[in-house]
Each structure stands twice: as structure tokens, then as C-alpha cells.
Amino acid sequence: MARAGVTKDRVAEEAEQLADEVGLESVTLAAVAGRLGIKLPSLYKHIDSLGGLRATVGERATRELTEVMVRATAGKAGPDAVSALAHALRDWARAHPGRYAATIAAPRVSAGAEPGQVQAAEDAVGLIFDVLAGFGLGGDDAVDATRGLRAVLHGFVALEAAGGFGMPADVDRSFDRLVASYIRSLPAY
Amino acid sequence: MARAGVTKDRVAEEAEQLADEVGLESVTLAAVAGRLGIKLPSLYKHIDSLGGLRATVGERATRELTEVMVRATAGKAGPDAVSALAHALRDWARAHPGRYAATIAAPRVSAGAEPGQVQAAEDAVGLIFDVLAGFGLGGDDAVDATRGLRAVLHGFVALEAAGGFGMPADVDRSFDRLVASYIRSLPAY
DNA sequence: TCCAAAAGCTATTGCCAATAGCTTTAAAGC
DNA sequence: GCTTTAAAGCTATTGGCAATAGCTTTTGGA
Numbered sequence: 001m002a003r004a005g006v007t008k009d010r011v012a013e014e015a016e017q018l019a020d021e022v023g024l025e026s027v028t029l030a031a032v033a034g035r036l037g038i039k040l041p042s043l044y045k046h047i048d049s050l051g052g053l054r055a056t057v058g059e060r061a062t063r064e065l066t067e068v069m070v071r072a073t074a075g076k077a078g079p080d081a082v083s084a085l086a087h088a089l090r091d092w093a094r095a096h097p098g099r100y101a102a103t104i105a106a107p108r109v110s111a112g113a114e115p116g117q118v119q120a121a122e123d124a125v126g127l128i129f130d131v132l133a134g135f136g137l138g139g140d141d142a143v144d145a146t147r148g149l150r151a152v153l154h155g156f157v158a159l160e161a162a163g164g165f166g167m168p169a170d171v172d173r174s175f176d177r178l179v180a181s182y183i184r185s186l187p188a189y
Numbered sequence: 190m191a192r193a194g195v196t197k198d199r200v201a202e203e204a205e206q207l208a209d210e211v212g213l214e215s216v217t218l219a220a221v222a223g224r225l226g227i228k229l230p231s232l233y234k235h236i237d238s239l240g241g242l243r244a245t246v247g248e249r250a251t252r253e254l255t256e257v258m259v260r261a262t263a264g265k266a267g268p269d270a271v272s273a274l275a276h277a278l279r280d281w282a283r284a285h286p287g288r289y290a291a292t293i294a295a296p297r298v299s300a301g302a303e304p305g306q307v308q309a310a311e312d313a314v315g316l317i318f319d320v321l322a323g324f325g326l327g328g329d330d331a332v333d334a335t336r337g338l339r340a341v342l343h344g345f346v347a348l349e350a351a352g353g354f355g356m357p358a359d360v361d362r363s364f365d366r367l368v369a370s371y372i373r374s375l376p377a378y
Numbered sequence: 379t380c381c382a383a384a385a386g387c388t389a390t391t392g393c394c395a396a397t398a399g400c401t402t403t404a405a406a407g408c
Numbered sequence: 409g410c411t412t413t414a415a416a417g418c419t420a421t422t423g424g425c426a427a428t429a430g431c432t433t434t435t436g437g438a
Contacts, residue, residue, distance in 0.1 A: 028393090029394080030393080039419085040396090041418075042416070042417050042418070044396075045417075046416090049395080049396080050395065050396090104348075105351065140359075143358045143363065144367070147360075148366070148370065151341060151344035151345035154344040155342065155343040156344070158344065159293075159339055162294065164339070169333070170329075171336075174336045178333070178337040178340060181371075182370075182374075185374055189366070218426065218427090219424080219426090227385090227387090228387065230429095235385090239427090
């Protein structure tokens with residue numbers, strides 16, 4: 001009965017949606033199969049393993065996030081571009097928490113990472129690098145600044161997602177000020 | 190045969206060591222029990238559940254990290270204190286990756302968090318708050334600056350632990366510059 | 379010395395990932 | 409239009425794990 005019409009992409013899409021709903025760690029193959037209307041073992045006609053599916057989700061999510069940031073920074077430069085990239089990343093991460101988590105867990109280059117995954121991660125970092133290029137940074141300075149921005153953005157988003165910030169004060173404002181503060185520091189790199 | 194001499198603290202210690210060795214997510218009750226020389230079901234005489242054990246590890250790790258940061262900042266103030274706190278946190282996180290991960294996953298105040306866990310998390314944040322107090326910050330400014338420092342530190346440490354930084358450039362230097370950059374931005378808060 | 383609570387055990391259940399091997403569908407070739 | 413075959417589904421099974429039930433043994437205090 002080969003008629004459920006399941007494809008690798010549909011499996012990945014369902015896994016992504018589920019990850020956003022219940023958390024990346026709580027995605028089970030049984031639940032993904034159930035959503036697709038097939039039984040768990042049938043999934044193995046489309047994936048290698050749970051780990052492989054997670055890696056696929058990570059790569060797709062990384063490409064999606066990169067695309068979102070590219071659009072957000074199009075036609076902008078300097079502080080405007082950095083600010084737009086920062087807010088685009090946070091907005092997307094809040095809308096897609098499971099996908100976002102997959103982008104961080106993904107680039108395990110140490111283990112046997114697929115070329116596509118590595119490329120996707122490099123493209124994402126490359127975009128940040130390019131956006132910072134307008135500040136006249138070169139060599140190690142640019143590397144340090146890129147790492148700094150990635151740290152600032154991931155740290156804030158991850159703590160926010162983990163419920164690490166108490167209710168009271170305005171979290172949006174805290175983010176705005178952190179990003180603005182980072183941008184002001186760029187000429188010093 | 191009540192003679193293995195297992196206590197709640199010993200269970201937590203073994204879970205912590207295992208978390209540092211294989212990762213927090215890969216800690217199984219079977220492995221913890223094996224290390225203690227007892228069978229898995231016997232563990233339930235000392236813990237409530239796997240989730241409860243993870244919460245206990247998180248609380249203990251938060252207290253340990255706070256203590257490390259307190260010692261590192263003792264007798265220091267201003268930029269020196271912030272820098273010492275930052276480096277103490279990163280050093281401890283690199284030495285104890287599983288424990289560190291537990292400190293972030295822990296403070297799920299939204300769900301039913303134990304009072305002890307909430308207190309431990311508040312103490313840790315309180316220390317950062319106090320260290321930043323020397324910069325003349327008050328009210329929301331202090332909250333924003335505290336969130337900013339937490340984001341910077343967690344982001345860098347988490348990306349580093351995930352293998353997010355490619356091999357080449359000196360990671361220590363990137364961290365030093367990010368922390369210095371943050372400290373320079375403090376008067377502007 | 380006794381006895382009751384603490385701490386261990388075996389057995390069992392249910393969920394999950396993964397594999398083996400069978401069946402059915404559907405498309406491609408004739 | 410018929411046949412063949414690969415793809416895509418299925419059931420059955422295994423092994424690991426968390427969790428619970430219920431029994432046994434130890435051991436410290438009355």
C-alpha cells in the first residue's frame with residue numbers, strides 16, 4: 001500500500017513542526033509517523049535513523065534561518081544591517097523554537113557531519129561575517145567580532161527560550177539595548 | 190542487603206560526573222545505578238524520577254558555579270570583578286560541561302520548580318547583579334545589563350561547547366575581547 | 379532481643395528505536 | 409493491456425530504558 005505519499009521532505013517538515021510544538025528533544029519517530037499516517041517502521045524507508053532526521057532538520061532549519069536573515073538585511077548596511085539581522089534571528093527563533101534548537105545542535109563537525117550540513121552552517125556564519133564587513137574589520141578582528149555577535153544572539157535567545165529571564169522587566173528592551181551596545185563596540189574591534 | 194551505602198548526595202554526585210563525561214542528555218538511571226553498584230529500581234529509594242534527578246543536578250551545579258564565581262570575584266570590583274567572573278564561569282563550564290548544561294536547563298520556573306532550585310538560580314543572578322552594581326546602575330538599567338552579561342557568557346560558552354567555532358583562530362582571545370567589549374559598554378547602560 | 383523502617387532485590391509493564399522479512403501498490407517496459 | 413519490479417507500506421521481534429509493584433534483607437533503636 002504505497003499510497004501515503006510520504007517523501008523525505010514531508011518527513012522533515014512534520015518533524016520540524018513537531019519540534020516547534022513539543023521541543024526538539026521530545027520529537028519521537030512514533031509521533032512523526034503518526035502524523036504522516038504511517039507506522040513507525042515505515043519511516044525507515046525515508047530516513048536513516050532518529051539522529052539522521054535530527055541532522056536533516058538542523059540543516060534545513062539553518063538554511064531557513066539564513067534565508068530569513070538575508071531578506072532582513074537586504075539593502076541595509078552598517079548598524080542598520082546588524083540590528084535587522086539580530087531582530088530577524090530572535091523573531092524567527094521565538095516563532096520556531098524547535099527548529100532554532102536544531103540549528104545549534106547540528107554542526108557537529110567533530111563527528112561525521114554531512115557536507116550539506118557543514119555548508120549550511122558556513123553560509124549562516126558567512127552572512128554574519130559579511131554584514132560585519134562594512135565596519136572595516138579584517139582578519140582575526142572580523143572572526144572575533146563574528147563570534148561575539150553569534151554569542152550575544154544565541155545567549156539571549158537561548159536564555160529567553162529556557163525561561164531564564166524573570167517576568168518583570170521588558171525583555172524586548174533588554175535585547176534592543178544589548179544589540180545596540182554590541183554595535184557601538186564594533187569600531188573598537 | 191541494605192549495605193551499598195547509597196545516599197541522595199552520592200546519587201547526585203555520580204549523575205554529575207556521568208553528565209560531564211557523556212553529556213547531560215545521555216545520563217541514564219541504568220548507568221548511574223551501575224556506577225553505584227546497585228540495580229536500577231533500587232535508585233528509586235533515593236530519587237523521584239529521572240526528571241527529579243536532573244533538577245537536583247541542576248540545583249547543585251548552580252550552587253557550585255555560584256560559589257566558584259563568588260571566590261573568583263572576592264576582593265575585586267568594577268571591571269576586574271566582571272572579568273574575573275566571566276573567566277571563572279567559562280573555565281568551570283569547560284571543565285564541567287554536563288553540570289553547566291544542567292544549570293541552564295534547571296530554572297523551569299514556569300513548571301513546578303522546587304523552592305531550592307529557584308533560590309539557587311536567584312543567588313547566581315544576584316551575584317552578577319551585585320558585581321555590576323559598582324558601575325552605578327539602578328533599576329531597569331541594572332536588569333538589562335545583567336541580562337546582557339548572562340547572554341554574552343552563556344552564548345559564548347554554549348557555542349564553544351557545541352563545537353560552533355571552527356578550529357582556526359584563538360578562541361581564548363575572542364572571549365577576552367568580547368568580555369572587554371561588554372565591560373566597556375557598561376557605563377552607557 | 380526484637381521489630382520496624384530503610385534499602386536492596388526480582389519481575390513486570392509500556393514506550394521507543396531499530397531490524398528482519400513479508401505484501402502490496404504503482405509505474406515502467408513490452 | 410499485461411507483466412514485472414522496485415518502492416513503500418506492513419507485522420513481528422529485539423533490546424534498552426523508565427517506572428511501578430511487591431518481596432526480602434539488613435540494621436539501628438526501643
